[in-house]
Amino acid sequence: MSALHGLSIEIDRDRNNFFMEIKAIGTLTHADYEKITPIIDEALEGVTVPIVNVYIDGTEFDGWQLQAAWDDLKIGLKHGKKFDKVALYGNQHWQEVMSRIGSWFVSGEVRYFDDPLEALAWLRD
Numbered sequence: 001m002s003a004l005h006g007l008s009i010e011i012d013r014d015r016n017n018f019f020m021e022i023k024a025i026g027t028l029t030h031a032d033y034e035k036i037t038p039i040i041d042e043a044l045e046g047v048t049v050p051i052v053n054v055y056i057d058g059t060e061f062d063g064w065q066l067q068a069a070w071d072d073l074k075i076g077l078k079h080g081k082k083f084d085k086v087a088l089y090g091n092q093h094w095q096e097v098m099s100r101i102g103s104w105f106v107s108g109e110v111r112y113f114d115d116p117l118e119a120l121a122w123l124r125d
Contacts, residue, residue, distance in 0.1 A: 005029060005062075007036045011043045018043065018052040019123075024061035033071035040075065050082045053123045057116070058090040076105035084108040087119035 005026030012019045020040075044050050064072060083106045088099045096112040103110035113119035 005032065007032045009036055009039055011039070013043070016047055016050050018050055020052060020054045021057075022054065023057045026060065027062045028064045028068040028072075030065065030067040030071055033068055033075075037071065037075060040079065044079060044082060051084045052079070052082045053084055054086045055119060055123055056086065056088045058088055058092075058095050061090070061095070073105065076102065080106045082107075085123050086110040087123050088112050089116045089119045090114065 003026070005028055007025075007028060008023045010021045020043075022036075044052070085108050086099075086102070086106055088095060088102075088110070090096065090099075090112060091114060099110050099112040111119075111122060113122070
């Protein structure tokens with residue numbers, strides 16, 4: 001387990017359309033989600049019908065601590081109906097499996113990619 005961990009996020013908005021780019025590093029903690037959750041909540045607050053596309057770079061992602069996994073699930077339950085497409089770019093088989101499980105909590109499509117350009121092209125279609 002790496003001592004380096006965290007989440008970074010960039011959000012671009014054009015009216016009701018959002019593009020979120022998230023980078024996950026190491027083993028995520030509850031503290032990581034305490035920082036990022038309010039950013040997501042604030043970005044989507046007051047938008048009647050947001051359309052959210054998300055690009056997640058998981059190439060340096062090792063997993064979650066238990067509380068952080070719960071935090072991730074809560075984000076999916078709270079905002080999952082707002083997600084149109086979620087592209088997970090990764091390099092581990094378990095990430096592909098997790099993307100399938102994640103699709104249960106998102107109304108849109110969730111896909112796993114091992115090529116970042118393919119992931120971004122799919123999001124732009």
